Amino acid sequence: MGTCALFIDYENVLKSLRGQNIHVPHKVLAEVFKHEAQRYGEVVFARAYAPWDLFPEAMALFDRQDIKPEYVEGGRKDNADLVMSLDIQEFLRIPGRDAETFILVTGDGDFVHVIRLLQQEQKRVVLWGVEGSISARLVGRVAEVETVQAMLRRHGHLPGAEPSGEFGPAGEGPGLPPGREMAVRALILRAEAVMLARGWVQVPFLTLMQEMSVSTLFGEDSEQRRMLIVRCLEAGLLDTKKQPNPKRPGTDTTFILLRKDHPAVRTTLQCTARVVLHMRRLLEAAPPGAGVPWDDLLRSLAGDDRLGRMAEAERQNWVELCIAEKLLRQDRQGDRPVLYLDEEHPLVQQVVPGEDLTPMLRRLVLAVDHYLQRTGYQWMSMGLLRQQLLPCGRREMERAIRMAAEEGIIRIEQIPNRFGSRPTTGVYLEESHPFCQEVVERRDEVLAALSRLFGDRDMVPVPEVEEGLVAAGAVETPEAAAEWLGLLADHQILTARSGWPYGAECPVYVLQRQHPVLVKRLRERTG
Structure with missing residues (x-):
């Protein structure tokens, strides 16, 4: 009688079975896997990989069959692949631990490299998978292929598949x-x-x-x-x-x-x-x-x-x-x-x-980008972002943040907080996203046009600034010019005031030439 090692990608098996409306109790699967493995000899090593917190009662059922449950994070395809592959390689390296046959219970084609490694070590590889879910990359590379459905039928456990x-x-x-x-x-x-x-x-x-x-x-x-x-x-x-x-x-x-x-x-x-x-x-x-x-x-x-x-x-x-x-x-x-x-x-x-969140998304991108440029940090706290967007309306702010996250404009992560027990919610700007690139490029064009328009002047009347942006081709319409000037004023790149030398009734813009964003972007544009 030989020896065998059993490695079960249990999340893959469950997903494949239930995708075909085949619902088998955990207890049955654990018993069938152990019984079938014993046909190849003494089972010297057995592991089952899954996000066990989603079905914790199954852990004890596999334990009773001497199949040790190993936790992997659920939902991501490559988690079980990686952990199983590492465990198999570790099994081969440990002196005194050996098995003649390795049983891989999966249908995932990413195990090709593991099969090749086992065969280089002169091991017999047996593949069990759910019929209809076994990758063609695996079939033909192993000594034997068996379907889970066939095993369940042999033991009288396979229910009729529901439509x-x-x-x-x-x-x-x-x-x-x-x-x-x-x-x-x-x-x-x-x-x-x-x-x-x-x-x-x-x-x-x-x-x-x-x-x-x-x-x-x-x-x-x-x-x-x-x-x-x-x-x-x-x-x-x-x-x-x-x-x-x-x-x-x-x-x-x-x-x-x-x-x-x-x-x-x-x-x-x-x-x-x-x-x-x-x-x-x-x-x-x-x-x-x-x-x-x-x-x-x-x-x-x-x-x-x-x-x-x-x-x-x-x-x-x-x-x-x-x-x-x-x-x-x-x-x-x-x-x-x-x-x-x-x-x-x-x-x-x-x-x-009829709601258009584009202006709010544009404001969001600029808020994060300007903060990162001023501070040199890689992320902005969600609390600070909300604080900057809140004056535009709470509901609009929440919808814009959510849309930005769903569209991949920003990435939200939990950052460990060394000053408190609760983590900080961090916002990363996905600079390669087309919308981010469009906003930043347009912002830089507006800044360059403003720099030329102001020249040596400290202040310029608002109508002249709006008309100048359109004439320079930085924006297409006076309405777009007004929106961008308002955004830059919110970030204190521009300051609006009234007074000398144009009269108390004439509003003017003052360009804050030492603003770090303005200095950095103009320096980058001029090389």
């Missing part, structure tokens, strides 16, 4: 367990609302669980709610991130992030916003205090460019979702049910018809 239901219209999104589409959509909205209300870009796992506990839509108990989050993670709708817990040194906090690039997440947020937008328009046309009848809202949605392509039942589902998540509230006027918007709901506040 894959589509999530969202037009087949957008992965297959999910039947009957859970409404709960998943509600979870997306709940996570987004919590982050909007608190100014976060991620939400602690336990906070999200607590927010979900107020509604049975997410499940009857904490286990059902947790499994809903796990399935959304497996489907790629959510992501996880670990950060040190400043209140409990040596421990980590698990954060949940919403994958805005996922079609199902994007569809949920967009369709919900469309419902809110139609409600706003109908309420504006209604008498003061009057609600919107159900039928009127459904007729309005039927004429929408996107929602109008759906079946009426699907449009009604979106309205019911907005009611369940309290974006809309129901009431009665006479014998008719009517709907109202909850203007205090964060998702309702996000929908502002």
Whole structure:
């Protein structure tokens, strides 16, 4: 009888199985993996890699089979790959530790280099993976390939695969367990609302669980709610991130992030916003205090460019979702049910018809860039950024910060704080982003034009400055000139005043020639 070592990319296996609507208990998988491994000889080493904090009960089940659970951060594809690869290499280096057969339970093509390394060491490599999810890069490189489904069938555990239901219209999104589409959509909205209300870009796992506990839509108990989050993670709708817990040194906090690039997440947020937008328009046309009848809202949605392509039942589902998540509230006027918007709901506040956040985003980029240039730091604290943007309006500020983070204009990270227990939220400017480059280049053109326009003069009348910027081609319109001059005045590169020598009624601008941003940018432009 030979010996074998077992390495299980458990997150990969679970995601692949559940992506095909195959739901097998952790206990069954642990027992099957151990039993099947023993066919190759004595199991001298066994590890399973996963974000175990998402299903902690599974850890004990694998432990009972002498398969040691190894924690890896969930959501990122390369985490288990890296940890497993390092463990395999370490196994080969330790004197006295050996196995004739190495069993890799994964379908990830990134393990090609590990297989090559094992074969160079004259080891037999066996691959187990979920049928339909095994990379073609692995097949043909190993001595044996076995599917997890085949093993489960041999042990009589494989349930009949349920038909894959589509999530969202037009087949957008992965297959999910039947009957859970409404709960998943509600979870997306709940996570987004919590982050909007608190100014976060991620939400602690336990906070999200607590927010979900107020509604049975997410499940009857904490286990059902947790499994809903796990399935959304497996489907790629959510992501996880670990950060040190400043209140409990040596421990980590698990954060949940919403994958805005996922079609199902994007569809949920967009369709919900469309419902809110139609409600706003109908309420504006209604008498003061009057609600919107159900039928009127459904007729309005039927004429929408996107929602109008759906079946009426699907449009009604979106309205019911907005009611369940309290974006809309129901009431009665006479014998008719009517709907109202909850203007205090964060998702309702996000929908502002015709709003253009470009000026606010431009202001945000300049605030961060000027701070970094003045201080030489690599990041700006979120508190200081909010302080600079707050005079423009709290809601506008929050929407701009969130849009900048989602569009990749800024990157937000938690920075250890040596002066306190709580970390500092740091804002990094992604200078290579096209919008950042456009704003900085336009700012530099305006500064260069101002330098030429002022020449040796200490002050210049405001109308002359505005006209001069347009004439120099630094901006296209007088309105754009006024906006840029206002931005530079906010950053004290320009100072507005009235007086000599143009008269008390003539406003003038004074150029602060020693301002560090002006000095640095002009020096760079002149070489």
